[in-house]
Structure formats: C-alpha cells, structure tokens
Amino acid sequence: MEGERNEKFISRKRSFTFGAYGGVDKFICENEMTKPEPLEHSILDILDSPTSESKPLLSTGNNQKVTELFEIIEKLQGSRLDEQRCAFPPPLRSQLLKIGGDLPLILPPKLGGYWIDPPLEKFAETSPTSSHYGLQPESYDIMERDSEAKYYQEFFRSRYHHSFTAVDPSLGPLVLSVCLEEEENRLRVILRIKECSMHGVFSVSLFPNIPSAVELAKMLCESVTVPRFDVVSYLKAPDLITAFDEHRVSQNFKFGVLYQREGQLTEEDILYNNEESEEFQEFLSILGETVTLQGFTGFRGGLDVCHGQTGSDAVFTSFHGREIMFHVATKLPFTEGDAQQLQRKRHIGNDIVAVVYQEGNTPFLSDVISSHFLHCFLVVRRVRKGEGEEGGEGVFQVSVTAREDVPPFGPALPDPPIFTHKSLLREFLLTKLINAEISCYKAERFSRLELRTRSSLLEGLQAELSSRSQCMMGDPPVSALFSSEGVRGVTEGSGGFIENFKRAIRVRSYSFDTLGGPRKIGGVPLPQKPKATTEKNGESESYKSPGPSLPASDIQGFTEVKDHSSPQEDT
Template identity: 45%
Template sequence: MLQFWDTLTMAKPNVNPFSPPMMTKAHWRKPLHGNRMDEQRCAFPPPLKTEEDYIPYPSVHEVLGRRSPFPLILLPQFGGYWIEGTNHELSDALDSEQVQPLSPNSRTKLECNTTATLYRKHFLGKEHFNYYSVDGALGHMVFSLKYDVIGGQEHLRLMLRTKLKTYHDVIPISCLTEFPNVVQMAKLVCEEVNVDRFFPVLYPKASRLIVTFDEHVISNNFKFGVVYQKFGQTSEEELFGNSEESPAFVEFLAFLGEKIELHNFKGFRGGLDVTHGQTGTESIYCNYRNKEVMFHVSTKLPYTEGDTQQLQRKRHIGNDIVAIIFQEENTPFVPDMIASNFLHAYVVVQVVNPCSDDVLYKVSVTARDDVPFFGPALPNPAFFKKGPEFHDFLFTKLINAEYACYKAEKFAKLEERTRSALLETLYEELHVNSQAMMGVGGEDDKLENGSGGGGGFFESFKRVIRSRSQSMDATGFTFKKPHTVSTSLSASLSHNPAESPKFPGISLLVPGKSPSKYGRRGSAIGIGTVEESLIIPGKSPTRKRSGPFSARRSSAIGIENIQEVQERSRENSPNTQKTPDSGHVSQDPKSDNSSNQSSPEVLTAAKNR
C-alpha cells in the first residue's frame, strides 16, 4: 500500500511545455495523510503566490529556440490571459478534407444587449406609464409599466432602471392576490426597492428621453487595430516599426474590407483625420450588417523616422479594445508584447499558402482573464478557408470580443459611472419637465423670466393670493405661503424634499434656460435643443411668441381679471396709504414698484410677512 502511494507521489504527468502548470494527483491525496484532529481544524486561506513560488511560462525566446512549429499565441510568463484555439494540425485535416465552410446562420451570431431594446420594442408608441423616484441605496430610478395580453392572458410588463442595471420582468396578473400599486410593482422586479412612492411622468416627450437612455449602450460603429508581425519579431518596437506590406498582408487587408481614401471620407472614421491627412492617406473600411468598421492598420498609419516607439501608430492601436495580429510566418505572439490599458483581446491570424487558390488561415484568440468567453467558438482544428464564411466568422468574433471586453473590470466601472450620470440627468429632465407641465416651475425659472408671472393656473393663483395677503392679514385671516418647488414636487403633489434628497452629480438642466448659459438641453444623452422643445407653461411669452402655449399667460383666470382683482384689493386694503404729494394709493413699494415679483427683495419681504 505504501508503495502505491509512493508511486502516485513520484509520478509525473505528461505536461505540454506550452501549457500552464498542472496539479498532480499527489497534491489532492496529500490531506488524507493528516490525522482526524487536523481535519476538524479551521483552515486558513493559502498565502498569495509570489513570482518565486509561481512556475512561469516559457519566454518567447525560449520557445523560438526549440523546434517548430510554434504556437500562434504564447501566454505571458505570469499569466493573466486565456487562449482559445490551440490545435492547428493541418496535415490530418487536409488529408480527410475536414475544412468545411461555416454556416453563418448557425455559428455566427452577433451578441447584443437585449435589455437595451426592450423599451423600444414593447413600450414605445404603446399605452404605458412612466414613473421616477430616488432610493437611498439604489439611487435614481425610472420605472415603466405596461398592461399586456400574451397568449390570451393578462400580464404586467415592468422595467426598472437603476444606476447598476435595468430590471425587466413579465408577471401574469392571475398570479397576484390583489392588484399592486406602483411601489409594489417595482418590488416585484427588484426586492431592494425601498421608497414610499413613485412620481408620475407628465412630460409628453418622456418616451424619447427614456429610449435614448436605454440605447446609449448600443453602438453601430467599431474600430479595430491590425498589426503586422514578421518572423522573429518579439517586441512592440519591432511590430510598430514595420513600414512595408508583404503580398500576403495586402491580400489579407483586401479580404478584410475596401481600401478607402481618408481625405473627405464621409463614413465612420474611427478617430482618423479625414481633413488634413495627419493619420495617413488611406485605411481599410467595411460595412458589416449595417455596422461600420474602421481598421487602424499599423503599416498605413504615419511612420516617424527616429521614433523607436512609433507613437503616431501606437496612440491609435493602443487605444483600441480589440486588435488583429497578422502573422505571415510561424512566430508566437505574446499578449503583453504591446503595453496598453485598453487592449483586452487579440485575434491572431496566421496565413498558410498565401496568394494561391488554397489560402488557409490559422486562428487563435486570447483575452485577459476578466474578459468572459465570447462566440462564435473556434472549430477544432482552428483554421479556415479564405472565403465569405470566414469573413463573416471573423467580423462576428471581433464585434463580440469588444462587447465581452466591456464586462471586464476596468470597462465595467467606467460604464457604471457613465450610466449613473446619464440616469441622474434623465431623472432631472423628467422631474423638471413634469413640474413645468403642471405650472409649478422652480424659483430659478421665475427669477429668469422677470416678473415670474407665467402662464400656468398655479402661478396665476399665486399672484392673486400674493396681492391680497396684506388685506387678509388685517381681517384676521392668514393664508399659508404657497410652496415653490425647485427640484422636487411639493404641496398638492405631496413630495417631501427630505424624503428624496438631491444627489450631487450632473447639474440640473432646466428647460427654457438660455442656451448661452446652459448649452444644449440634455446634451449628456443627446436630446434636442431648447428651440426644439415645447413651450413650457409658466414661462414669459416674450421668450417665444408662436406656438399653442403662447397665450397661456392669460389662461385660467385671465390677466384682465387678475388686474381687476388687484385694483379691488388695493381699494379695500386698510394698510393702503396715500402719498402726500400726489394722493396715489399704493401698497408696499417693493411689491408695487418692482417689475420682478420674484426678485430677491420680494422673496425677503414675503418671508418677513
């Protein structure tokens, strides 16, 4: 028995020299030698490995010193990347004619964010309801709900947007004991929701704002790097120093897309200069499934004499997320060969039988450890015939690689910050415009519009109450000062600012503001200009005289009736006084002589009263 265990301990597995270190069976059996007391003790986590404890991968120079063939990709000495497609045994495959064309319908599926298109597909243009609120933990929230009939059964389709993700669910009404309110509906899709209420969105253009936010993650423009690697090149300086293109590389570039002149190019330029020619004169471009793809080809970017790093080339390719490495001969590529914080995935292509009728391409894929696997999967063995099937496979792999890289830690944190900022902007847009539709704009709106006498019913009512406040105080009646709302609903809308604190972040984009001060409304999510928006009730008609809301200033009560009531209140007020020289009846000089009833002096006087 002891000899059996010794045999297991001394046995060495047949390990591929290019593979990572493997754990032998002896390591798994070793804890069985401990006594029962050791097994009952609490195990501490193992100490972190250092470079001395870690068995490194062989370096590229060590591999080149061995016999060929060499792998297309060699992992860095201390890992950090994964590889797909390591079998490239051409002889067996060619003898058995296993090189089969790929089916685009079954094997090349573009990955996409299906949640981003749900609102356009199920809500936009259909009857539904939108709400907004602020949660202490989840932050700003925008909630959409819709009554739906699916298969003859009634359902509730719910979408809840938070700073981290969008929740979506379809719930049969028959499964509910009673019809829920809006807060209960939100908790059906996210149990962490902890708010007292949601506020309805009253803005007619809200759906356009919401669909723009949902689809901000969708892009139809892509840019990928293409690096030419010659035989024996093992450094970044050597890769970017190639200025000549071999016939095999020219053939591959023509396979990727069409060669276009950059000057006055009207399509997606991928950051290249199309005016002054500072990024070269030509490039490779392709329109694939209504997606524009621009390639940053290392040999077509400007070459600078005396610059070993070739920064003019690296600043474009180094800022790409996915790149193609083209190998004309058998030389391994190491992912950390190019120093970049953005490059997360590489598709390595090695040509066989170039410039002939039997051109084949070996393919391997590598990406950083925190990048999830992306399809379509490489065949085994991983090589393709030159043709439209491989073209479709390659472009699908590149686009899916970029989508997968967005889930890596660095890009995920960046996307989280961007989403949080855009959601806060969406919340403020919906909130301010909903208030404006009710005629309860904030103090800033009134200060900018002079007298503050807007066209809403609430504003007209406030002016009447303000003009009669002194006379009512004298007769023993006291009116409660109407609340004005700046960033949250109040009074009849029953919104307590303490319940929904205003979070710092993007500045409030108040509709109707001067473009010179605030720029484009909703510029963070690409919404139109102030001129394109509706005329907001409560604004001064001098801002825009045309449109259906231009006469709203005299709506509800009417400006003539307001003036008549004001004159009547002056005559009946016991606090009125006549000036000694003219006998003119006047009230407080601040409230009668000031052209802006919402000026700071008036606000101070109102507080004192």
C-alpha cells in the first residue's frame, strides 16, 4: 500500500510575443501536495496531469556534468521550435475523449484569467432539442467605440464657431470648441483633455453675457486652472480637430477564423490545418463571401492584394455599413515544416477577436493561442437535432470566452445558445464580433495604449493649432514652431526609431532655414541657405507661405496617426 506522496503537476507558463513572432510556451514542474478537487475540474486535471516522473537535470559526478554540458550545447544549437513550443503529453487526447458524452465548447485555463459565456455549470442544461432558438435580429445593437467622436463634425463644422487652445499646469494641453446655435438660443461646447472629451449644451438665457472661454471650460471641468485661452485662427483648424476627434472611429474590422478538428488541442495542430471540409466551407459562407485578393479594392485588413503574399483568397463581407475582412487560417500561406505557421500567426495573432469553428467535440482552451492582442474568441460548433425531429439538419451552438478584464458585451446569448437558422446565426455572430472588439478596447492593455495615443495626439494638435495660428498673425514663436514640428516628426512616421530620428533632425534643420536664423556649429554661425535651395524640399515649403495657400498635406500628421492608433486600423 502506497503512502502519500508529492505529485509533480505540469503547468504551462506562457511567454508571449506579438503575433508576428508567435509565442513561447514552457513547461515548469512544480511540487504540490495531492488534493481532492471538485468533479467539474476533472477535465482540467487531465490537461495538467503528467505522463511520467521528471528526472533531475544535473548530477554530481564529473562525467555527468560533462555530459550535461554537451547536451546543453546541443540544445542551444538545435531547432528553436523544440525549445519554444509545448507539446501535450501523448496520452492526453485518448484520456480526454474517454470521458464520454458531449464536451463543452470551451475550457478555461488552469490558472484562470478568462470568463466563459455560458458558464460551464450551465453546459449540462444546453440541449439542441430545446424549443427556444435565439433572439430576433431587432435586439442586436452594434456598439459605438466613441459615441461623441462625431459631435464636432455634426454640430460644429456646418456652423460658425470658434476654437481655443491652452496648456493647463495640471491637465496639460486643452482644445476648446464653442458654437452658438442661434435657432435654439444655446451654446454647444466641447473640451478636449488627455483623458477624454467633454461635451455640454448651455442655454444662453442662463447668462447675462456670453461667458468667456475659461468660464465655459470650467463648467465642463472644474479642474481647469488656466487664466486664458488663445484663439485659433488657422483656416484649416477644423480639419485637424476633426481628424483628432475621429481618430478612433472606423467602419472597418478584421477578425481571425480558426478551424479546429476533432482531437486538436494545441496551437500548432489548429494552425497546421490546410484542408477545408464542406462543413467548414458552409460556415465560411455564413460569415461572408470568398473573394480573390488580387486587385481587391475593398477593406483588405492587412492582406496583400497585389503580389499574392498572403494567399489568393479571403472571406469578406459588408455588414450594416461596415466592411469586415476575415483572416481565415486555412486560406493564409502554409509553410511546410514550420510547426508554428508564422505566416498565419502574424495575421491572426495580431487580431483582437477570432472565431473558432469546431468540427467535433474537442473543446477549445481559452489560452491555447498565445498573443498579446487576441482577447476574445467566439466558438461555434455544429450539433445535430434529436431523433424523430423534422428536418434533421444541423443546428449551431455558440459559446464566448474573453480575458477577465474585458467587460461583457451584447447581444446576449440565447438560452440555450442554439441557432437553427443561418441568417440569425450570421446576424448574431457579426454583431457579437464587432461589439467584442469594441469591448476589448476597454481592457487594461488597450486602454493604456489608447490613453498614450490620445495624449500624444492632443499634445500635437494643441501645438499645431497654436503655432499655425500665430503664423497667420505674422509672429510665429520659435519655441511653439519647434514643439509643433517635433510632435509631427514623432507621430507621423511609421518607419521605426531610426526613421523617426532622421525625420526629427530634418524637421529641425528645415525649421532653422525657414525662420531665417543662422545655424551654428561649434559656436560659429553658418551662412543661411538661399531660399530657392530650401524650397526644393516639400517639407519646408509648407512653412514658407502661411495662410490659405498651405497644402493639404499639413494635416497628414494626424490623419496618418489614425491608421496606427489601434491594431484594427489597418487598411
């Protein structure tokens, strides 16, 4: 009779990289005392149970040490795939499938960090023979990422209005827009700070006189302490302000599509699928239309439409005025011998939401795809009706999983989460995918990124409006112009640190030439370049003649940042 002993449980510790480079999975053995666990965790126990005892890595003998040294050298020189990717124990699949009965669509990771809808405890109540199948499409509402982003375009651009700028000691840069709506006898105000934009409407009858810009700003935010605002007189200011307000607004979306067959439990197995069954092709037709990428003119979602480097076909659809491109794993390039399939991972790993279509009863593990971006999965499995029912066609069961910091989003899954009509399933899935991505932006990782992006854009907007306005008044201050150009040099580039550094150096050089000030090297002033020489460069021309003749490229610094404000803004 054996006594109590310590078991070595295998836990998976992930080291994530961005989708372009895949991920790193490592097994770490931890000594834990055996503990009785609830019955509902029996499946998870199988996923984490070892197949053999681990052997010590080092021995005390000299010969053993030499042998270990050569083994380490051999490993360092060997294939990195064997070191970086995990492999589940060989008996895992047979053990999992011997449990019997239907398995849930999704299983949570052992360490948690994900929520599942519907919860696992409700799985037993799910029946494809239930009488209620889904909700009506009228209840499917698409969320807005920023409901107030288009207020300036809607209420200000078509009316006479004023904008003001200031730099608050505590709040940082401020951009204020004020519009007098004479028909309604009210003032409409938008105050932009780093954290958000505040919108308010005030009746003019409340004030004996029209309030100042500072008073209006304090009505929206009591923390404003600036004594005055500067008037924006730049003629193209509305274009810059609109670009800033709507930098998060996009009508284009891209989602990943994974194909999981019976018995496939690892990322490598799922990404290695290269054949599409008729059942999977039928599901793709529900999502959208298969299009040829060569010469495609719609939203491409980062796929190559010229040289065929990302495959020849893709799935695309238009949905309520939005264009959606699907990164279908089986349609992306397949690399023989590459277990990680990085050509596929670089696209799907950089999506935020993905659909998983299951062909069989093998559950999907919430964290099986290692990615910094992927935060949510919609899992769909085709199930059959009970015997004796009419039709005999398959119905679709849906489940959702997302990281724990992603707030819930609609539309709500029906109870049970079963869909019998393809049109209802399509309406639900596409609405749910869009809302999932918008909700994922509220997760900690993306919210921090958006705050940094907005802060940088607002700082650049305030500096640009201030410097351009003073240029139009005929007295551009050197510090303001330098600040404006420095911000544009950083934000509009997308060629990495070296390119941004070169661009910043060029901008500063052109700024000296434009201002007419002599440059110095080692304290010795250099002669100014002739005007004709500097005018040959397009970057300096835009600063030689401020006023109405400024080219449209002046707003490029903000319109280009829009394409890099989030992983989804890829065209």
